[in-house]
Amino acid sequence: MKQQGDIYELLGVTSTADLPEIIQAYRQRMGALKAEAASLDKVVLEARLAALRDAFSILSDPKRRADYDRAHSAAAVVPDELDMLLAEAAMPKPRRSPLRNILTIIAVLLMAGLTIQVSVMFMAYRQARSLNGGEGGMPPAAQKTADRVVLMELNQTYGFNAKTREEAEAKAAEIEAREKQERAARREEEARERRLHEEKRFTEDARREAEYISADLRAAEQRLVAEQEESKRRAEMEEQQRQDAIREKLERDAARWRNRRLGE
Numbered sequence: 530m531k532q533q534g535d536i537y538e539l540l541g542v543t544s545t546a547d548l549p550e551i552i553q554a555y556r557q558r559m560g561a562l563k564a565e566a567a568s569l570d571k572v573v574l575e576a577r578l579a580a581l582r583d584a585f586s587i588l589s590d591p592k593r594r595a596d597y598d599r600a601h602s603a604a605a606v607v608p609d610e611l612d613m614l615l616a617e618a619a620m621p622k623p624r625r626s627p628l629r630n631i632l633t634i635i636a637v638l639l640m641a642g643l644t645i646q647v648s649v650m651f652m653a654y655r656q657a658r659s660l661n662g663g664e665g666g667m668p669p670a671a672q673k674t675a676d677r678v679v680l681m682e683l684n685q686t687y688g689f690n691a692k693t694r695e696e697a698e699a700k701a702a703e704i705e706a707r708e709k710q711e712r713a714a715r716r717e718e719e720a721r722e723r724r725l726h727e728e729k730r731f732t733e734d735a736r737r738e739a740e741y742i743s744a745d746l747r748a749a750e751q752r753l754v755a756e757q758e759e760s761k762r763r764a765e766m767e768e769q770q771r772q773d774a775i776r777e778k779l780e781r782d783a784a785r786w787r788n789r790r791l792g793e
Contacts, residue, residue: 535601536584544598548589548753552746555585559742571734578738582745589749591756 537544540554558581566574587593676694683689683697687704691697 536587536597539580539584540588542588546588548749548756551585551588552749552753555581555589555749556746563738575734578741582741585745585749589745589752591752 537546540551540558542550542554546554559578562574562577562581569577587597680691680694680697683694683701684691687697687701689697689700691700
C-alpha cells in the first residue's frame with residue numbers, strides 16, 4: 530500500500546493540537562468539502578467525507594489518538610478505506626436496469642427497421658418510375674401495380690385499411706409524427722425523473738452527512754467537557770493535597786514547639 534499523509538495533515542493540524550483545535554479544524558474541513566460537493570463525483574465525495582470522519586474520530590478520542598501516535602511515530606497513513614473508495618471512484622458507474630436497457634434497444638431497433646423498410650420501399654418505387662421514364666413516362670398498368678404494392682406494404686406495416694396510396698402515405702406520416710412526439714415526450718419525462726432522483730439523492734445524502742457531522746461534533750464536545758471536568762477534579766485534588774500537607778506541617782511544627790516548652 531502506498532504511503533499517504535497522516536491524519537493530522539488530513540485535518541490540517543499539528544501533532545500537538547488539543548481537542549478544541551481539532552474540533553475547529555474538522556468543522557472547517559467539512560464546510561469546505563460540502564461547498565465543493567456539487568463539483569465532485571459522489572464516490573470521491575463519500576471517500577473524502579469518510580476519511581475526515583475517521584481522522585476526527587481517532588484524534589478526538591485520547592486513547593485511540595495515543596494508539597495511533599505510537600503506531601505512526603514517523604509517518605502515519607490515512608486509513609486503507611480511503612484507498613479502496615478512491616479506487617472505486619475510477620470504476621464505471623452502475624447503469625440502469627439491464628432489462629430496461631434491453632427493451633429500449635429492442636424498441637429503437639424495431640422503429641429503425643420499420644423506417645428503413647418504408648424508405649427502401651419508396652426508393653424502389655421511385656427508381657421503378659425513373660427507369661420507366663419518370664412520373665409521366667411509367668405505363669399506366671405499371672404505375673397502378675406499383676401503387677398497389679406500396680399501398681399493400683403500408684397497410685400491412687401500419688395495420689391500415691386505406692383505399693389509396695395517398696391515403697396510406699398520409700396516415701403513415703401522421704403516425705410517424707405522433708410517434709416522434711411521443712418519443713420526445715418520453716425522453717423529457719425520463720430526463721425529468723432522473724433530475725428528480727438526483728436531487729432527492731443529493732438531499733438525502735446531505736441530510737445523512739449533516740447527521741453524521743452533528744453526531745461527531747456532539748461526541749467530541751462531550752469528550753471535551755469530560756476532559757475539562759477531569760482536569761478540574763485533578764486540580765481540586767492537588768489543591769486539597771497541598772492544603773493537607775500544609776496543615777500537617779503546621780501541626781507537626783506546633784507539636785514540636787509544645788514539646789520543647791514542656792522540656793524547658
